[in-house]
Amino acid sequence: MSISEINEWIGQTPVASEHGGLVDHMLGFVHWFMLVLGVGWSIYLCIAFYRFRQKKTPKADYQGFQGHATTHIEIGVVIVEAILLLGFAFPLWSRQADEYPTSPDTIRMRALGEKFLWNFQYPGDDRLISTWSSVNVSPTNTTGKDLHDPNGKDDFISLNTMKLPVGRPVIVDVASKDVIHNLAL
Missing domain, CATH: 1.10.287 (Helix Hairpins)
Structure with missing residues (x-):
């Protein structure tokens, strides 16, 4: 066997x-x-x-x-x-x-966990995601993105729903606001 x-x-x-x-x-x-x-x-x-x-x-x-x-x-x-x-x-x-995907069509996004929900930050048309810091997290800035970073001007955020393109490599940077969370894809 x-x-x-x-x-x-x-x-x-x-x-x-x-x-x-x-x-x-x-x-x-x-x-x-x-x-x-x-x-x-x-x-x-x-x-x-x-x-x-x-x-x-x-x-x-x-x-x-x-x-x-x-x-x-x-x-x-x-x-x-x-x-x-x-x-x-x-x-x-x-x-x-x-080992991270290195192809030019790779999408980099962020998943930030907190109690009972996930915040997903996607890059905009420029395909660049803003920098972030846990210090920046607030009720109005749920992902902690740097509001002065020009790469984040066109980023968009979704709550509890992650949508990924089929057939394209994706890098998901996972972080947490409070406790350890499990992100299962």
């Missing part, structure tokens, strides 16, 4: 983005690792149940296993999890976080 078959079997949606294949591959690897880990610990648990059953040892055994096998197994699990995090997850995230 391949990683993609497991991903399909557990109900992952088909890849719909450029980097989705890498993410799915990493998730598949993590699922294989969790399967091996679960089977391994289940076998260990069955051995422990058998070895320490009441019929064999009527008195309590306060020593447990005398060997170092469990320590070595735990160290191995920690090493594999560190490799997963440092070797796969961080590089995958940094590759995605550092």
Whole structure:
């Protein structure tokens, strides 16, 4: 059984983005690792149940296993999890976080979250978006844009509705007024 078959079997949606294949591959690897880990610990648990059953040892055994096998197994699990995090997850995230579309038709916009709503700021005809600062946020300036920036004169704002053009790359700068928010596209 391949990683993609497991991903399909557990109900992952088909890849719909450029980097989705890498993410799915990493998730598949993590699922294989969790399967091996679960089977391994289940076998260990069955051995422990058998070895320490009441019929064999009527008195309590306060020593447990005398060997170092469990320590070595735990160290191995920690090493594999560190490799997963440092070797796969961080590089995958940094590759995605550092690569922005560079084509000339890329649209850059801003999403500013606040309690129970989102403010979306789009560039106007000049295709440039104004600078912003959290200091500038007010009831009349919901996105905190710099009112003196000439790039922001033709920007427009929508509330809770994000509309994106089909087939064009978009960079969304996400910020928040108050707490951490989740922007799902």
